[in-house]
Amino acid sequence: MRVLYIAARDPYASQRAQTLLDALLVAASFGAQVSVLFQGHGLLQLLPEQEAILIDRRSLSAQLDALPLFDVEAIYADRADAQRLHIDASSSRVDVQWLEPEAIASLMAAHDQVIRV
16 A cells, blocks of 8 residues: 655644654554655655754654664655755755656655655
8 A cells, every 4th residue: 555644744843743744654564655755844854954952852863863763765755845945955964856847746746645744
């Protein structure tokens, strides 16, 4: 089964970003073909040097770094949202494939399930 997780939430405004990463790592560990797409404020998860400890939260960095260890290598990001939020595509802490809106529609259609958190 091919599952696309869409990370669209600010990394530390709530537990949603953490929950999404937990869920996709569990799915991958049970053999699902997992992809992840970062959109909107979810793109902030990709920025390096996050100091989550300052707000008494657990950093998402370790989970992002672990994605390849769980065979999650299909990592995508929304280029239009990055431009809108003034996020430099070269500053991502993980290797991502930057997609235009048309390619995102095709990406979603290629998966059996799409989960947006």
